[in-house]
Amino acid sequence: MIKLENVYKSFDHLEVLKNINLTVQKGEVVCIIGPSGSGKSTLLRSLNQLERITSGSVYIDNELVDERSNNKDISKISSKKISEVCSELGMVFQRFNLFPHMTVLENVMLSPMKIKKLSKQESMERALKLLHKVGLTDKKDEYPSKLSGGQQQRVAIARALAMEPKIMLFDEPTSALDPELVCEVLDVMKGLAKEGMTMLVVTHEMGFAREVADRVIFMDNGEILETDRPENIFNNPGHMRTKEFLSRIL
Amino acid sequence: MDERMVRVIGILIDSFFPLLKAGLMFTVPLTIISFFLGMIVAFTVAIIRVSNFKPLLAIVKFYVWIIRGTPLLVQLFIIFYGLPSIGLTLDAFVSAVIGFTLSVGAYGSETIRAAILSVPKGQWEAAHALGLSKSQTLLYIIIPQAIKVAIPPMANSFISLVKDTSLAAAITFTELFQVAQQITARTYEPLWLYIEAGSIYLIFCSVLTILQSRLEIKFGKSGD
Ligand SMILES: Nc1ncnc2c1ncn2[C@@H]1O[C@H](COP(=O)(O)OP(=O)(O)OP(=O)(O)O)[C@@H](O)[C@H]1O
Ligand SMILES: [Mg+2]
Numbered sequence: 001m002i003k004l005e006n007v008y009k010s011f012d013h014l015e016v017l018k019n020i021n022l023t024v025q026k027g028e029v030v031c032i033i034g035p036s037g038s039g040k041s042t043l044l045r046s047l048n049q050l051e052r053i054t055s056g057s058v059y060i061d062n063e064l065v066d067e068r069s070n071n072k073d074i075s076k077i078s079s080k081k082i083s084e085v086c087s088e089l090g091m092v093f094q095r096f097n098l099f100p101h102m103t104v105l106e107n108v109m110l111s112p113m114k115i116k117k118l119s120k121q122e123s124m125e126r127a128l129k130l131l132h133k134v135g136l137t138d139k140k141d142e143y144p145s146k147l148s149g150g151q152q153q154r155v156a157i158a159r160a161l162a163m164e165p166k167i168m169l170f171d172e173p174t175s176a177l178d179p180e181l182v183c184e185v186l187d188v189m190k191g192l193a194k195e196g197m198t199m200l201v202v203t204h205e206m207g208f209a210r211e212v213a214d215r216v217i218f219m220d221n222g223e224i225l226e227t228d229r230p231e232n233i234f235n236n237p238g239h240m241r242t243k244e245f246l247s248r249i250l
Numbered sequence: 251m252d253e254r255m256v257r258v259i260g261i262l263i264d265s266f267f268p269l270l271k272a273g274l275m276f277t278v279p280l281t282i283i284s285f286f287l288g289m290i291v292a293f294t295v296a297i298i299r300v301s302n303f304k305p306l307l308a309i310v311k312f313y314v315w316i317i318r319g320t321p322l323l324v325q326l327f328i329i330f331y332g333l334p335s336i337g338l339t340l341d342a343f344v345s346a347v348i349g350f351t352l353s354v355g356a357y358g359s360e361t362i363r364a365a366i367l368s369v370p371k372g373q374w375e376a377a378h379a380l381g382l383s384k385s386q387t388l389l390y391i392i393i394p395q396a397i398k399v400a401i402p403p404m405a406n407s408f409i410s411l412v413k414d415t416s417l418a419a420a421i422t423f424t425e426l427f428q429v430a431q432q433i434t435a436r437t438y439e440p441l442w443l444y445i446e447a448g449s450i451y452l453i454f455c456s457v458l459t460i461l462q463s464r465l466e467i468k469f470g471k472s473g474d
Contacts, residue, residue, distance in 0.1 A: 049378075050378060087381035093379075098376075100395065111381060114382065114386055114390065115382065156376075160379070
């Protein structure tokens with residue numbers, strides 16, 4: 001579903017991703033953990049090209065979407081093709097990023113209507129179904145500012161699902177939430193995992209990683225230091241840095 | 251009451267309707283037309299600048315630089331008195347509309363650009379992640395939010411424009427202030443006539459200020 005080969009990314013002279021190789025299979029839930037600044041967000045964002053990698057190749061759903069060498073695009077893939085493939089990736093942000101001038105329902109309906117060109121009726125049906133799924137049918141006509149953080153994040157998940165993505169990317173979806181609101185978002189994510197959604201989740205919720213992840217990746221300083229089943233990572237980390245990191249946050 | 255006072259009051263009453271009429275028939279239309287056209291220019295320039303549209307970027311930057319860096323009165327003189335010498339003669343009204351439109355366009359483009367840039371980066375990112383194109387993002391996500399930010403400063407520049415149109419008197423356009431000058435030339439009562447003209451501007455601007463606060467309440471309500 002996702003494949004990264006020899007991916008490097010620098011901001012000016014700061015190397016943020018170093019030789020990243022990663023494959024995610026269909027239906028897999030992979031959690032990425034690691035200290036702040038280790039490049040977790042950048043890795044996620046280079047999948048849907050919110051960041052452009054410096055070199056390496058990115059495949060989504062077996063299609064090459066970006067191939068670069070020395071910051072030069074050597075794949076020459078049309079931007080239309082790129083947005084097509086990227087629309088198979090749904091993304092959920094730490095700060096929700098809902099559209100504040102639209103109601104909850106309009107937020108979720110927007111992309112089916114404008115990108116998939118569904119009719120208003122079809123888009124609304126799809127949006128209502130998704131809002132039901134995240135338990136927010138009764139909030140459909142509210143503006144985002146009237147919702148709690150947990151509710152906003154669930155709307156953001158519904159909005160991402162409205163494009164019927166094959167893969168969902170989560171970048172610390174619960175980090176901006178009050179502790180008592182974390183659960184409601186994690187529950188929605190667990191539900192998605194159970195349905196077989198392919199998920200790549202950057203998180204500090206070790207309980208979630210332990211319970212839901214098929215694999216956990218530990219990143220440090222722009223590198224993937226290890227990747228393993230959660231029980232191995234948590235109980236028996238193979239790397240000193242992993243052990244240090246886990247002992248600091250658990 | 252002394253005789254002079256009676257004379258002045260007579261002049262003020264006689265001139266009130268000609269002044270108000272000049273205001274309503276010339277100042278107001280000049281303001282509205284220039285502002286409307288100016289907003290179109292401002293929007294276009296702002297979009298070119300934020301979308302970094304290379305072919306036109308240098309041209310619009312040059313335009314904003316010239317307009318903001320030279321006095322409006324000088325611009326009006328160049329258009330009205332200067333252009334005829336290269337064979338382009340425009341009447342006073344058209345010259346004034348062009349001058350004010352260019353001015354509103356240049357200053358307005360900066361306001362709109364700032365409003366667009368004030369929309370958080372996360373909005374662009376969320377739209378990109380959903381698969382919206384750059385122009386769809388501008389149209390559905392960024393501009394609706396930017397307009398809210400831009401309305402108060404744009405309303406202020408509309409009110410300023412009402413007053414700035416008095417500069418058109420200098421290129422022979424018979425708007426409110428020009429009429430006041432004509433009556434003064436006949437009656438030799440500059441103090442009272444210019445105060446009267448100023449009062450009519452004050453009435454116009456006060457009405458607009460009331461409308462402005464209504465507008466801001468209306469646009470401040472929905473959303474955040
Ligand atoms: N647009 C940018 N310009 C310059 N440097 C950047 C930019 N974005 C990220 N960085 C730097 O890249 C490094 C990795 O950032 P990234 O956000 O990927 O880390 P992270 O693992 O997600 O951290 P966190 O847990 O704090 O979210 C950091 O040192 C950060 O300062
Ligand atoms: Mg991050």
